[in-house]
Amino acid sequence: xxxxxxxxxxxxxxxxxxxxxxxxxxxxxxxxxxxxxxxxxxxxxxxxxxxxxxxxxxxxxxxxxxxxxxxxxxxxxxxxxxxxxxxxxxxxxxxxxxxxxxxxx
Amino acid sequence: xxxxxxxxxxxxxxxxxxxxxxxxxxxxxxxxxxxxxxxxxxxxxxxxxxxxxxxxxxxxxxxxxxxxxxxxxxxxxxxxxxxxxxxxxxxxxxxxxxxxxxxxxxxxxxxxxxxxxxxxxxxxxxxxxxxxxxxxxxxxxxxxxxxxxxxxxxxxxxxxxxxxxxxxxxxxxxxxxxxxxxxxxxxxxxxxxxxxxxxxxxxxxxxxxxxxxxxxxxxxxxxxxxxxxxxxxxxxxxxxxxxxxxxxxxxxxxxxxxxxxxxxxxxxxxxxxxxxxxxxxxxxxxxxxxxxxxxxxxxxxxxxxxxxxxxxxxxxxxxxxxxxxxxxxxxxxxxxxxxxxxxxxxxxxxxxxxxxxxxxxxxxxxxxxxxxxxxxxxxxxxxxxxxxxxxxxxxxxxxxxxxxxxxxxxxxxxxxxxxxxxxxxxxxxxxxxxxxxxxxxxxxxxxxxxxxxxxxxxxxxxxxxxxxxxxxxxxxxxxxxxxxxxxxxxxxxxxxxxxxxxxxxxxxxxxxxxxxxxxxxxxxxxxxxxxxxxxxxxxxxxxxxxxxxxxxxxxxxxxxxxxxxxxxxxxxxxxxxxxxxxxxxxxxxxxxxxxxxxxxxxxxxxxxxxxxxxxxxxxxxxxxxxxxxxxxxxxxxxxxxxxxxxxxxxxxxxxxxxxxxxxxxxxxxxxxxxxxxxxxxxxxxxxxxxxxxxxxxxxxxxxxxxxxxxxxxxxxxxxxxxxxxxxxxxxxxxxxxxxxxxxxxxxxxxxxxxxxxxxxxxxxxxxxxxxxxxxxxxxxxxxxxxxxxxxxxxxxxxxxx
Numbered sequence: 001x002x003x004x005x006x007x008x009x010x011x012x013x014x015x016x017x018x019x020x021x022x023x024x025x026x027x028x029x030x031x032x033x034x035x036x037x038x039x040x041x042x043x044x045x046x047x048x049x050x051x052x053x054x055x056x057x058x059x060x061x062x063x064x065x066x067x068x069x070x071x072x073x074x075x076x077x078x079x080x081x082x083x084x085x086x087x088x089x090x091x092x093x094x095x096x097x098x099x100x101x102x103x104x105x
Numbered sequence: 106x107x108x109x110x111x112x113x114x115x116x117x118x119x120x121x122x123x124x125x126x127x128x129x130x131x132x133x134x135x136x137x138x139x140x141x142x143x144x145x146x147x148x149x150x151x152x153x154x155x156x157x158x159x160x161x162x163x164x165x166x167x168x169x170x171x172x173x174x175x176x177x178x179x180x181x182x183x184x185x186x187x188x189x190x191x192x193x194x195x196x197x198x199x200x201x202x203x204x205x206x207x208x209x210x211x212x213x214x215x216x217x218x219x220x221x222x223x224x225x226x227x228x229x230x231x232x233x234x235x236x237x238x239x240x241x242x243x244x245x246x247x248x249x250x251x252x253x254x255x256x257x258x259x260x261x262x263x264x265x266x267x268x269x270x271x272x273x274x275x276x277x278x279x280x281x282x283x284x285x286x287x288x289x290x291x292x293x294x295x296x297x298x299x300x301x302x303x304x305x306x307x308x309x310x311x312x313x314x315x316x317x318x319x320x321x322x323x324x325x326x327x328x329x330x331x332x333x334x335x336x337x338x339x340x341x342x343x344x345x346x347x348x349x350x351x352x353x354x355x356x357x358x359x360x361x362x363x364x365x366x367x368x369x370x371x372x373x374x375x376x377x378x379x380x381x382x383x384x385x386x387x388x389x390x391x392x393x394x395x396x397x398x399x400x401x402x403x404x405x406x407x408x409x410x411x412x413x414x415x416x417x418x419x420x421x422x423x424x425x426x427x428x429x430x431x432x433x434x435x436x437x438x439x440x441x442x443x444x445x446x447x448x449x450x451x452x453x454x455x456x457x458x459x460x461x462x463x464x465x466x467x468x469x470x471x472x473x474x475x476x477x478x479x480x481x482x483x484x485x486x487x488x489x490x491x492x493x494x495x496x497x498x499x500x501x502x503x504x505x506x507x508x509x510x511x512x513x514x515x516x517x518x519x520x521x522x523x524x525x526x527x528x529x530x531x532x533x534x535x536x537x538x539x540x541x542x543x544x545x546x547x548x549x550x551x552x553x554x555x556x557x558x559x560x561x562x563x564x565x566x567x568x569x570x571x572x573x574x575x576x577x578x579x580x581x582x583x584x585x586x587x588x589x590x591x592x593x594x595x596x597x598x599x600x601x602x603x604x605x606x607x608x609x610x611x612x613x614x615x616x617x618x619x620x621x622x623x624x625x626x627x628x629x630x631x632x633x634x635x636x637x638x639x640x641x642x643x644x645x646x647x648x649x650x651x652x653x654x655x656x657x658x659x660x661x662x663x664x665x666x667x668x669x670x671x672x673x674x675x676x677x678x679x680x681x682x683x684x685x686x687x688x689x690x691x692x693x694x695x696x697x698x699x700x701x702x703x704x705x706x707x708x709x710x711x712x713x714x715x716x717x718x719x720x721x722x723x724x725x726x727x728x729x730x731x732x733x734x735x736x737x738x739x740x741x742x743x744x745x746x747x748x749x750x751x752x753x754x755x756x757x758x759x760x761x762x763x764x765x766x767x768x769x770x771x772x773x774x775x776x777x778x779x780x781x782x783x784x785x786x787x788x789x790x791x792x793x794x795x796x797x798x799x800x801x802x803x804x805x806x807x808x809x810x811x812x813x814x815x816x817x818x819x820x821x822x823x824x825x826x827x828x829x830x831x832x833x834x835x836x837x838x839x840x841x842x843x844x845x846x847x848x849x850x851x852x853x854x855x856x857x858x859x860x861x862x863x864x865x866x867x868x869x870x871x872x873x874x875x876x877x878x879x880x881x882x883x884x885x886x887x888x889x890x891x892x893x894x895x896x897x898x899x900x901x902x903x904x905x906x
Contacts, residue, residue: 009904016899018621018646022710024905036621050245054662057650061621068650068658071162071624084145084167 010101015040020056020065025105030092031056032101033076035063041076042094042103048072048087055089108136111408112197112207114187114352116141118150118556119381119397120213121169126405128177134409138180138205140187140197143236146171150236151394151524151557154427157240157268168555192356192374209408212364212372212379214349216392220342221256225318231340234265243339247272250338254278254327256315258285260425262343263298266307267427269341277335279310279327281344289423289434293450294457294473301430301455310335348383348390363390368415370404380404386416393421394524394556402526422483422523424476424559433479436486437461437469444468465493480563484519512566521563524556529567536571544568545583585843586625588618593842596630600637607634608647624649629843632730635766636838639878645900651728654900655886656713659706664713666705668722669763672737672755672775673701679722686719698727700734700772711903717887724887726764730844732771735759736784740777740794747777749794754823755783758830764883765876767834768841768850786814789847790830795819799826803833804851812848815856828873832863835876 009023015034022045023030031045031054041063047053053069060066063076073082079089093104111127113120116139124137141147149166156163174181182203190197196206218233220226230250232242243265246253253269255262258280269276278285284295285302299309314330318340326336348363359365359373363385370378370386381397382390391397396419406413422435440446440461449458456474460467460482467485472478485492517530535541535550544564548554554561584590591599596615605611608630612622622630631647651657656664670679683703687695693707702725708716717724726733737755741747755775762771774785777794785791787807791814793800798821805814820826836859841850851859862868890896 007906009906014898019899022903024903026906050241051248051660053660054658057654057658059624059627059649060646061619061623061627066624069660071164073623083171084148084164086144 004104006095006102006104008097008100008102009042012040012096012099012101015101018060020058020060022054022056023103025103028105029054030103031065032094032103033060033065035060035076037063039063040094040096040101042092043074043076043079044090044092046089048074048081048089049085109134109208110206111135111137111209111211112205113137113139113211113213114197115139115211115213115215115381115383116143116147116181116183117213117215117381118147118168118394119215119401120211121147122398123211123213123380123401123404124177124179125169126401127409130405130409130411132177135209137178138207139174139182140185140199141181141183142186143238144184145237146174146181146183148237149556153234153237153240154264154268156237157234157243157265158271158427159268163237163240187352190352190356192358192377195376208376210377211404212353212377212383213381214352214383216346216348216382216390218342219345219347221315221344223315223317225320225324228318228320228324229322230320230324230338231318231342234261234341234343235346240268243269243341244272246339247274251275252277252336253339253341254335254337255341255343256327257343257345258282258309258311259343259345260286260289260423262341263302263307263425264427265341265343267302267305269339270306274339276306277308277310277337279313279315279329279335281312281314283312285309286425289438289471290432290473291438291459291471294432294434294459294471297455297457297473298425298430298432302427305427305429346382346392348385350383353379353383361385361388368403368417369407369413370400370416371407378404378408387418389418391419391421393423395419395526396421398525398552420487422479424479424557431472431474431476433470433472433476435470435479435483436467438471462492465491467492480520480523480560481515483523484516488518512563512570521567522551522553522556522560525552525554527551527553532564532567533571536568542568542572543583585629586623588612588622588626589615591615593629593633597633597637600633605634606638606641608644622647628652628730632766632768632843635879639875640882652730654710654713655724655728655890656708657728661707663707663709665727666708666713666716666720667698667702667725667727668720669725669759670702671759672735672752674737674752674756675703682720682722686716689719690716700725700727701736702727702734710901714887714890714897714901718891723763723885729764729766730769731765731767732759732762732773734772736772736774736788738776738778738782740775744777746780747794748796749777749799751775751777751783751792751794754792754799754826757823758827761827761880762830762834764885765834765838765880767838768843769846771834771837771847773830787812788814790833792826797821799823801826801829804847804856806846806848808846810846810848815851817856817860828869829863831876832869832872833859835872835879836862838879839872839875 017034021032023032029045030042032042034040045054045056047055047067049070055065058065058068064073066073072085079091081087095102147169149168152166155161186200187197188200196204198204218235232239253274253276255266255278258278266276266278284292285299315327316330317328318324319326324337324340326334328334350360350364353364354360363383364379366372366379366384366386370380372379380400382392400416403413403416425432444461444463447460459471461469466489470482515529519529521527521529531551539550541547544561547564554564585593611630627647628649631644635641645653690712692705696704698704735755735758737751740751772788773790774783774788775792776783776785781793785793787805791802791805798819801818802814802816806812
């Protein structure tokens with residue numbers, strides 16, 4: 001028995017490269033990114049900047065996304081804000097099952 | 106031989122500068138470890154006020170990034186404090202139980218804001234103004250609360266107050282004394298300063314002594330000695346700083362106000378040094394950067410066994426970094442029985458200058474409203490020059506004559522960069538010896554201009570004067586971002602020379618440091634490619650959010666929708682549609698924008714395309730680096746003063762140029778008479794109708810770089826206006842740096858140079874040709890999104906569970 005819920009959020013092939021997608025699951029806002037290496041990441045769709053803001057619309061470069069409002073550079077792998085800014089966003093585990101993208105929440 | 110171990114407690118400006126100097130003296134002598142309490146690399150604390158005032162980001166003020174520490178093999182522990190040390194066994198211990206041994210130890214612990222020990226000082230909502238985290242506290246607070254009170258009307262307090270005003274808070278400054286900045290200003294200058302700050306929205310409570318901070322858990326107000334009170338949700342204490350000497354004292358190192366050091370920055374304990382705000386030299390603990398950098402030089406020389414005559418103490422000058430206030434003071438402030446003052450009070454231009462003289466020498470100066478002479482006066486003061494042969498006043502000279510740049514006549518030993526103690530001679534020498542051509546290069550070699558930045562224009566002038574004809578003002582630019590060392594010029598040349606066709610290719614071929622670049626170079630390269638190739642296919646992923654989405658993102662993640670209203674002219678039909686959409690989607694804000702049109706604010710991402718479809722109007726590009734609007738007045742059709750059809754011309758211009766990519770946003774205005782209701786004087790291109798023709802102004806700016814446009818031509822027909830606008834716009838597109846407004850571009854290129862190109866018949870034909878080709882590539886983006894499911898799905902889809 002696991003308490004984690006798996007939610008299918010997209011088909012891998014339909015997901016555009018380097019363009020974030022906003023996914024709302026109940027109260028949670030998640031930003032889903034497919035990067036050039038083919039990897040898919042899911043992070044909380046909220047900038048750790050004190051003024052907040054979304055991340056799904058940010059510019060993607062490699063395994064990083066740039067916060068669209070305050071230009072912070074955030075790792076998609078561990079959610080860490082890159083120096084000199086600091087902070088961290090929540091990351092979600094992503095799995096692929098028969099071409100489907102599943103988020104574990 | 107093994108390197109000696111050098112440990113430094115503190116990672117701030119003075120300490121890290123000392124390390125830089127040590128590495129310069131002898132990079133192989135020490136194995137260096139630095140402990141910093143804050144989680145950042147060394148940043149420019151002086152510029153914190155600009156971060157708070159919203160002019161720069163934390164990123165911009167980093168002086169030594171993480172790489173610098175790495176490249177110099179410095180072990181850096183941030184977020185870690187040294188809490189104990191053993192002077193005999195020579196080691197330090199941190200709060201994370203790390204033990205590091207040293208051969209030499211430097212205290213660079215800085216200082217802390219002085220918090221008045223009054224009842225209530227421990228409540229929430231009370232902060233100093235000292236580091237990045239204090240700034241963040243204030244920024245956070247400004248989101249939820251309204252009333253801020255700054256205790257202390259000195260330099261720091263006023264900078265904090267201004268920052269909080271910019272953050273939208275209502276700010277009161279409480280000051281114990283009858284005059285602001287009383288240690289740096291006399292009564293006249295202080296009164297002028299107060300009036301200016303009041304005009305900027307700050308209020309003052311003078312001669313008030315705070316005795317209690319009231320409130321439950323969080324501060325709710327202050328009580329003063331006279332019994333009066335004031336409401337406050339945030340209190341910033343800015344009454345002074347205290348050197349951090351506790352650790353030194355605890356282990357028995359001599360300390361007074363600060364840690365006591367001799368002329369070589371040595372404490373009374375063997376192999377232990379102190380530098381910066383924590384150190385006290387000949388009874389003075391300095392809080393300004395210039396003396397601390399002098400100390401850094403001395404310490405480095407001494408610790409690297411080079412000869413130095415030691416630190417002799419400093420005379421310091423002060424300036425206030427608040428927008429709209431030019432202020433400088435140094436030396437003595439108040440006249441005494443043995444001083445004579447030269448005072449200039451120019452009410453007409455809001456300028457006040459006072460120079461105090463004793464025995465034919467300048468001993469103090471206060472400048473308000475205009476501070477260009479500050480370096481010269483400061484030199485006279487420090488060099489004790491005899492001034493008896495100098496002209497002391499000249500009034501109402503013809504414009505221009507007296508303004509001749511004094512870079513040429515400036516003696517070599519005159520300080521250009523006061524913060525870093527760099528003289529004109531040093532800069533000139535570096536320019537010659539190392540073939541420097543830009544202000545940034547001079548900074549990298551000499552440190553000039555790297556602290557407060559006020560001297561950068563003067564460094565530019567020195568470059569220009571030193572290089573003479575070989576000085577190319579267009580060279581005065583930097584790498585386009587941290588991913589490359591190439592400048593705009595070099596990148597564009599390579600794109601053309603190698604026939605590079607897309608962003609990725611540019612990054613690959615030109616050896617970008619990050620495979621997919623960053624948020625600076627992606628949009629810039631996309632622009633340059635689009636500028637070089639008229640038929641370029643735009644790369645949407647390289648655009649930042651607003652241009653990618655064709656809507657302006659708001660801070661809560663919603664968007665604004667601003668449809669085109671050519672020339673600010675609308676119809677009943679369009680207004681009806683806007684009203685219907687606003688009602689149907691429950692739009693939280695409908696507002697007339699600054700560009701004469703109507704904006705719908707607070708639109709959810711998932712509703713964007715539907716709203717565009719219902720409006721059935723073209724995008725106003727209110728988000729783009731492109732033509733925004735052509736503002737027009739009513740003109741001769743209805744107005745009794747109008748001499749020309751301003752609306753007609755405005756609409757024609759807007760229809761012709763809409764959607765074209767430009768280095769930065771581009772605004773136009775057309776007025777039908779010199780009363781200029783369309784404010785054409787502050788537009789990138791402004792047209793003013795006169796009897797029988799049109800005046801054309803360029804490079805006006807009503808925003809951050811307020812600038813009146815320059816009149817370039819008066820022409821007879823609107824066809825001539827349109828042709829000029831076309832070639833001007835295209836030439837700006839081809840030579841402008843991404844994110845450079847025309848106001849800056851014209852200053853950089855020189856208006857006369859631009860006119861020369863635009864007056865050349867061949868050039869004009871070619872520019873027009875390239876412009877027309879480029880204009881042909883655009884489609885209406887909202888319509889495209891509505892009609893194309895792929896675009897809708899890619900960019901505007903929100904998945905909900």
